[in-house]
Amino acid sequence: MLEEMKFIGEFWLLDVAVELEDGNPSIWLWCKDKDGKTYIVKQTYSPSFYIVSDKIRDILENLRSQQLRVEEVDRKIRGRDVKALKVYVNVEDVESAAKKIMKGLRNIEVFEEDIRPSTKYLIENGLKPSGGVRVLGELIEDGVFKIVEAERVEYIPDMISPPLHVLSFDAVYYSKSGSPRPERDPVIIISITTLKGLKIQLVGDEKEILREFIRIIEEEDPDVIVGFSSNRIHWNYLVERARINGLKLTIGRLSSEPHTSIHGHVSIRGRLNIDLEDMARDIPELTVETLEEFVSYLGLQYSFDTVEDWEVAETWEKNPEKIKRYSIQRAEALLKCYEALVDYIFSLSELTGMPADYVLTASTGFRVENYLMYLAVKKNELIPKKPEISHVSYIGGLVKSPKPGLHKDVVVVDFRSMYPSLMIKYNISFDTLSEDGEYISPNNYRFRKEPEGFLPHALKTLISERRRIQEKLKILNPESTEARVLNARQKAVKVISNAVYGYTGWVGARWYTREVAEATTSWGRQVILESMRRAEELGMKVLYSDTDSLFLQDYIGKLESFLKWIEEDLGLEAKIDKIYKRILFTEAKKKYAGITEDSKIDIVGLEAVRGDWSMIAREAQRETVKTLLEKGDVEEALKTSRRYVKKILDGDIELRQLIIWKQITRPLDEYEATQPHIVVARQLIQEGWRIQPGDKVGYIIIRGGGPLYRRVKPYFKVSRDEIDWEYYLDKQVMQACIRILEPLGVKLEELKKTGEVSLTDFL
């Protein structure tokens, strides 16, 4: 049998889809060979689900009598052995098929009918998207695409992606006022660039633009299409405009149109549809999540002639060249971002087993879950459904109040991945949780020592994978492609392993187990408390501590034995994270600023790093902190603050510096309290702008009476003479500055003495 199978080749798996062929679901694997040739590997596949019951024999007979294909198999539920029936159904919609079959059966539990067939196919066969596959079967067509009827497909680890053809695009729509609406407003520009160097801008007649766009994509036949907001806006928009113009947006392979798959992700057959906005959204450093911000976050050198949404119509009429330039710049920048990120995206995709475009739209919880599902199948664990319970929150990490003031020579000691380590150390897992467990958490949950739990196993696998990568990295030239790829891979591994603890405490998780999360944090609190005690015993001062970090003073000569104690007595790892020459604490937890030995300034938690404060307040605070930490002199810092106070009094500040950005977090009618940014959002919607949860609204406070929300305007509608300078003085700049100076004994009134300062300077 084996000998009869023909070896077709080793490929890189781009995407997977279920397609109906003669009414039967069939798996299509879109693959690339090392030269970039595209293969469609087809394999017949019967989706299945499981039934668990006491009366398994009866059910087996019952189902067989209905001509169903059923197997009796050994599986596990939370570590416990069970007999299960695996029922095959030759349809795409397993859930309704299962429901139909289950009708009339009692006392049964059903598993895995809610998992999409394409996902299940990958998991059961251990195949990873963005990973390698070895294909055995028969080549049945050798045209534009090579089509293979596969008999067997196996995973090959560590395959680096072949050269892919990448195309990026940006589209601009014209709307006289408000956000463009597809039923009304036309496409005016589409800019296209490719990694191969193509650079085209389509302008003029809309129908021609769209026709050309479709033609170019068909002709270029890219493997990857990169866009920004393409899932949320562009694809639907372009499909609709094409329809209105009597066209079909056949930009998918084999002339298919894009279609919305689950939850905001748009699928394009045979290609990866990568929307970098999805990625930007889960980078916490980004506040406004624009392409511009993303580019600069990535450290890329690229400048834009930015045209903001609200000024598109006006600019198009007065200076169309500017918009054209901006659009092509965006398309080019997208390619650069893609190049900077592609290794990470593919690593995350391969690790979690989600296709590269899909993994970006998935939240952390689902990424972890997908990873765990692979392990579950390997360990014969049945994959449970989401629990239908409401969440009860539990106690988390311990935070010790800081000692306020300016301190010298402070070392920060961090536990290395504390929660994962504890989960491994105490075998904390949903399948080891047991009344008679040997490991008893400080809050009295018990976990068995043997056998190794599912989650500890997952974590160990991740950690050893990371070690393996890091070992390999050591012998590589850091500039090499392979090193870059491996580095991205180890980052992805770390992200997933750090999220496992949080996953167990998430109600949306299939393996939600509050006890696991709760026990983990309780052991964490015990560890940090013991460490504080130990540090003090050794003669160090604990200035502050948050969850798994300790800020220690008088550490010279004592740190070594402390770290040794952590390793030997606690069985955990800790490392020196930072050494601060000077560090400032306020009364508040989670806020501080320090200067390291190499004179780098860290600002943590303070207004200067918060996106919901005006730039001017943030800058004033940052500069005050900088002066304070660099010079160690309160008077000097005070002077810096006063400079900013004076700037406000003089009105010597750009309007742009006064914008306050706040996120819309839910549909507007769900808000209970009236707030400035909500008022502005409502106003903008009234004027035809599209504002959805996740969007950020920028406003400026203007003069007038009443509550703040009556004194706000969208930032782009404000003129200088209506600004409420007093607000920016009292509530922004002075608040931000006094936060720093107050712990050092400076009073609020002293900030305002800008006039006298120059006088006393003379004396």
Place this chain on the structure above:
DNA sequence: TTTAGGCATTCAGAATGAGTCTT
């Protein structure tokens, strides 16, 4: 389609209370 809890902060709006005016 929300990994977790802990925390500071601002603002709106209700509650409170003192003081003053009206009946």
Place this chain on the structure above:
DNA sequence: AAGACTCATTCTGAATGCCT
């Protein structure tokens, strides 16, 4: 003298975005 009203202050909860 009791109640109505005003105004300032205090308290509470909603909302956001940070930290580990």
